Each structure stands twice: as C-alpha cells, then as structure tokens.
Amino acid sequence: MRVEGTEEDPILFTGTEETRGWWDGIYVQTVDLNNVLSHAVIEYAGNDLDGGLEIATKTGAAADDAELELSNCTIRESAGHGLVLGRNATLFDGSGENTYTDNDDSPVWTRSSRIHMLSDTSSYTGNGDEYVFVEARDGEDISDSRTEEDAISWDAIEVPYRMDGHTEIHDVELTVDPGAYFEFTQDSMLEFQEESAVIMRGVIDGGDGRDEQVEEITFTGTEETRGWWNGLYIQTTAADNVLEHVIVEYGGATDEDSANVRVATRTGSAGGSGELELTGCTLRESDGHGLVLGRDAELRDESRANTYTANTSGPVKARSDNVHTLDWSSDFTGNDDDTVLVEGKTRETDGDVYWADLGVPYRLDGGTSSFEMNGEFEIAPGTDVEFEQEARLRIGDDNAETDIRFVGTEDDPITFTATEAGRDAGIRGWWDGINVRSTSMLNQIHHATIEYGGRDLEGNVDVATGATHDGALDLRDCTIRESGAAGVAVGGNEEINGDVCAVNEFENNDGVDCDV
Known part of the structure; x- marks a missing residue:
C-alpha cells in the first residue's frame, strides 16, 4: 500500500456529502514494510468503522496484524474517532505531523501497547472528546514481545491520555x-x-x-x-x-x-x-x-x-x-x-539506619519493630515516635551488634509515646517499651521522653531483663514516666551507667522508677 500525496497536492478521501459518518472509512489490514499513507486527507467517514482510519481491529485477533507509516495526513469530520490503532497495529518510525480534528469522539483510540507510536509532532485538538482514549483489556501487558522494542517513550501531547x-x-x-x-x-x-x-x-x-x-x-x-x-x-x-x-x-x-x-x-x-x-x-x-x-x-x-x-x-x-x-x-x-x-518488621541487613525528624510522628503498629543488624540505629533530635497498643521497639540480638544512638537535645528531645488514643485515655502500659538487647558500649539514649510503655516488658526501658539475652546502655537526661511497670528495668549482669537513677527524671510509674 503506497498512498503518497504532496504538501501542495494531497490525496483526498471524502464523502459525496459533507456529513460525518457518510461513508465507512479506510481499514488497513496488511503487513508490508513499504506501506505508506502520507499527505492525505480523510474526512466524513466513521459509519461502520470506529474511525476515519482504522489500522487492525480493536480486539486484535491473531490474524489481524497491520502496519503503516502515517505522516502529514489530516483525519477529520469522522462520526467516531479520527484514528483507531488496534492491538496488533504498528505505526512505523517516521509517522507523525498528522492532524486529528473535528471528529465526534476522540482524535485517537488506541490500545495501551500502542501509545508509544503516537508522536508529539501531531495535533490532537478540536475534537468532541479532548483526549486520546487508551484501552487496556484484562491487564494488557506492554512487553518487548508486544512492542518489539526494549525501550519505548510516551510523548507529551496536547491533550490527556485517558487510561481505561x-x-x-x-x-x-x-x-x-x-x-x-x-x-x-x-x-x-x-x-x-x-x-x-x-x-x-x-x-x-x-x-x-x-x-x-x-x-x-x-x-x-x-x-x-x-x-x-x-x-x-x-x-x-x-x-x-x-x-x-x-x-x-x-x-x-x-x-x-x-x-x-x-x-x-x-x-x-x-x-x-x-x-x-x-x-x-x-x-x-x-x-x-x-x-x-x-x-x-x-x-x-x-x-x-x-x-x-x-x-x-x-x-x-x-x-x-x-x-x-x-x-x-x-x-x-x-x-x-x-x-x-x-x-513492625525485623531488619537484619547490615548497615546504618537513620530516622529523620519528618515533622510528623512515626506511628509503629501493634507488632515488634526489631533491629538486628551490624550497624548504627540513629534517631534525629526532635523526632516523635508513637506506638499503637502492644507495639514494641527491640534493638540488638545475640548474632548482631547494633549501636543505639537516640540522642536528642534539651530543646529538641526525642519522644517515645502512645498514640493519641492511649495518651488521651492515660493508659499506662499502652505499649511494651524499648527492649535493649545490644551489648555495644556505644549505646546511648539521651534527652528523650519515654512514656506509657511497660505493658509486656519490665519497664518503659528494658535492658535485657530476660535470662537469655545481654544488653548495655548509657541512659541520661531523659524523662521516663507513666509506665505500666518500672521506669527502667535492667537485668542482673547488664551494663548501664552507674548514675542512671540520678541523671534521669521519673514520674508516675506503676512499678519502681529505677530497677537496677
């Protein structure tokens, strides 16, 4: 198929009357590298076809392949779409500089696997529907087998792509x-x-x-x-x-x-x-x-x-x-x-972890958030961490040395607290608490407020109180309050700063404030 007009003398396909849908249109169902339609005008079609020009069918039956270079054409005054690109349609490289206008429906109807064939050198405005209609059927895939290309691009055109x-x-x-x-x-x-x-x-x-x-x-x-x-x-x-x-x-x-x-x-x-x-x-x-x-x-x-x-x-x-x-x-x-x-999940991949102050709280769900990696876990000053009911923060494991650095400042303390529901109800023991199982001598929690924990741990801060784990921590300049158990609980052989009971403030804990 070779239909080639010129800029001065385009080829005209029109109706005997200037009425949209007067004739069916042009239907291309041929596969040939030489197929060309250029410098042509197609108008007043769209009677028994879905567009003035239809390349392959919408359904894309197995035998319904079609390919064409389409350039410098005008498709207008259709009773349907201007152009229809079926599932197995191909527009060759070099297609472009077309005008789709004054059609009842959209300028182009295409399957999603054919979007990349549309060019931003063409004009798509002035139609009844000011968008290119894109249909994907049953999770239609766009793959190298469908596009016959490893890389494709979707051009920015004058109207939206309507994805269906x-x-x-x-x-x-x-x-x-x-x-x-x-x-x-x-x-x-x-x-x-x-x-x-x-x-x-x-x-x-x-x-x-x-x-x-x-x-x-x-x-x-x-x-x-x-x-x-x-x-x-x-x-x-x-x-x-x-x-x-x-x-x-x-x-x-x-x-x-x-x-x-x-x-x-x-x-x-x-x-x-x-x-x-x-x-x-x-x-x-x-x-x-x-x-x-x-x-x-x-x-x-x-x-x-x-x-x-x-x-x-x-x-x-x-x-x-x-x-x-x-x-x-x-x-x-x-x-x-x-x-x-x-x-709440477990991180075991080695490497440092940093929680930035996002300007809104982190809200940990009711599971255990466990950090069992070789590396540093740091939380930025001013960060708020809220815990849903029964949540727990656990750091360290027998097989990993996780360094804790929860270091706020006097002006920007780190806060570990209950969700708003727990705080409003004043429920001590809303969440479990912070469970330290890391033996690193670099572990620090400074300038932090820790409150409403102590549900299923021995305290708001629990330093390896279980018989099978070890832990170490330097805890200072913190406010530890509203625990359902102790404020701080430390196992018998664990490492903690000797002045822990003196350099932190304790308020309204159900158990002892400082159990070391």
Whole structure:
C-alpha cells in the first residue's frame, strides 16, 4: 500500500456529502514494510468503522496484524474517532505531523501497547472528546514481545491520555516525557513489573533571570474523587527507576495498602521487590496513603523534596526495615492523619539506619519493630515516635551488634509515646517499651521522653531483663514516666551507667522508677 500525496497536492478521501459518518472509512489490514499513507486527507467517514482510519481491529485477533507509516495526513469530520490503532497495529518510525480534528469522539483510540507510536509532532485538538482514549483489556501487558522494542517513550501531547483498564509494563524501559498528562477511569491502574524500568522526569526550572518552565508529569482521575483509580504500582528494581516532578492524585482504590504510589508488594512474594528514586513529586488526594513501601521496597538515597498531602490514611505507610529511606526535606503534613505508619518488621541487613525528624510522628503498629543488624540505629533530635497498643521497639540480638544512638537535645528531645488514643485515655502500659538487647558500649539514649510503655516488658526501658539475652546502655537526661511497670528495668549482669537513677527524671510509674 503506497498512498503518497504532496504538501501542495494531497490525496483526498471524502464523502459525496459533507456529513460525518457518510461513508465507512479506510481499514488497513496488511503487513508490508513499504506501506505508506502520507499527505492525505480523510474526512466524513466513521459509519461502520470506529474511525476515519482504522489500522487492525480493536480486539486484535491473531490474524489481524497491520502496519503503516502515517505522516502529514489530516483525519477529520469522522462520526467516531479520527484514528483507531488496534492491538496488533504498528505505526512505523517516521509517522507523525498528522492532524486529528473535528471528529465526534476522540482524535485517537488506541490500545495501551500502542501509545508509544503516537508522536508529539501531531495535533490532537478540536475534537468532541479532548483526549486520546487508551484501552487496556484484562491487564494488557506492554512487553518487548508486544512492542518489539526494549525501550519505548510516551510523548507529551496536547491533550490527556485517558487510561481505561489495567496496564502492565513488562521487560521494557518506559520513558515518559515532561508535560505528559494521564487521566484514569474508575478502578484503572498502571503497573510496572519485573524486568521493566520506569523513567519519568518532569521539569520545574527557573532562576538566573530565566522564565520558569513547568512541565510536570501528571497522573490523575477522570473525576476528582479520592480512590477513583488504583494508582501506580512499581515492582521493579531497575537502576534507572525514577519519578521526578510527577503529580499523582485521586488514586488509592484497592485495599488496606491502597496508595497513589505503591512500591513492591506488601507480602513480598517472589519477584516482589521495588526500588525507586522519588524526587520533587506530589502525592495527594489518595483514599489510602500517598505512598506505600512494601516488603523489599526502597527509596534510593537521591530521593528528596516530595509532598505527601490531603491523603485519607496518611502521607506514607512503610515498614520498620525501610522507613529510614524517607527524607527530612519532604513535606508530610496536611493529611487526614498526619502520621507515618510503620509496620513492625525485623531488619537484619547490615548497615546504618537513620530516622529523620519528618515533622510528623512515626506511628509503629501493634507488632515488634526489631533491629538486628551490624550497624548504627540513629534517631534525629526532635523526632516523635508513637506506638499503637502492644507495639514494641527491640534493638540488638545475640548474632548482631547494633549501636543505639537516640540522642536528642534539651530543646529538641526525642519522644517515645502512645498514640493519641492511649495518651488521651492515660493508659499506662499502652505499649511494651524499648527492649535493649545490644551489648555495644556505644549505646546511648539521651534527652528523650519515654512514656506509657511497660505493658509486656519490665519497664518503659528494658535492658535485657530476660535470662537469655545481654544488653548495655548509657541512659541520661531523659524523662521516663507513666509506665505500666518500672521506669527502667535492667537485668542482673547488664551494663548501664552507674548514675542512671540520678541523671534521669521519673514520674508516675506503676512499678519502681529505677530497677537496677
């Protein structure tokens, strides 16, 4: 198929009357590297086809492949869409500079595996539906076998991509251009699976006398309703994974781990890891959390300056073994619940852990958050840590030497306390307490307030009181109060500063203040 006009003399396909849907249109179902349609006008079609030009069928039957170079064409006045790209359609490189306008429906209807074939050199405005309609059927995958490419890009075009259904990316590096805008129908989602990579770098630039350039990438709902769509799900550890200057909003429609962005699975099944650089992004208006970090999830060190706001469940849900990847330069405020929810898990991977002061409390759930690694566990001055009922913080193990550095200042103490429900009810023994099983002589808890613990430990601070464990601690300049047991309890052969009872303040503990 070779249909080639010129700029001065385009080829015209039109109706005998200037009525939308007067004739069916052009249907391409041929596979040939020489197929070309250029400098042509197609108008007043769309009667028995879904568009003025249809390349392969929407359903994509096995025998229904089609390929074409489409350039410098105008498709207009269709009773349906301008262009339809079926599941097995291919637009060759070089396609572009087309005009889709004055059509009843959208400028283009495409399967999600064909988005990368659309060019930002074309014009998509002036149609009945001002968006490109993108359909994904039954978790349609975009993979190297479907695209025949290892790397693809989604161009920023003049109108939104309207995403309908569950799109999965497999075995492909996807780059989304700055300024691209995606709106999702109800319950739709975009998922990045193993062996894929996601590169989304929006632009916010300015300064030095230049005009500010704002080309953020946006993922939103077709309605401004929290939980309208499911969100982005990232389950890949590719080194290039990045979301920078990206807005994700109105997601979080799935389950207890619902979020605008989920990294890795909650259960951490095989292949469920996820790693990501998240920088300068806004995650807002989720019906769950802004961000969920599942098992084997990690935000890379470069992550910074994100905004998590106006989310129903809170800014972030993480685990005690990965919450340290959150950064102090981000804003976690303005949510219905301004706490970072931390699932109690065990960290055994060697290396240092640092909990920054996020400006909102960490809220540890009712499990045990255990740190059993060779390295330092540090909490920044001014940090607030809240514990749900029956929660526990345990540091150290017989097989690992974890150094504790919980050192606040007189002006910015660290606080370990009950959740608001426990504090308001004044329940001593709301949570278990801090259990020290590390024998490091570097262990320090200074300038901290520790309160409402002592539920299932011997005190708010329990230094290896069990017969099978050892511990060591330098504890000073702290306020230890409202325990359901002792203030401080120390096992018989453990190491603690000799003046521990004199250099700390004790208030309203059910047991003895200082049991050493």
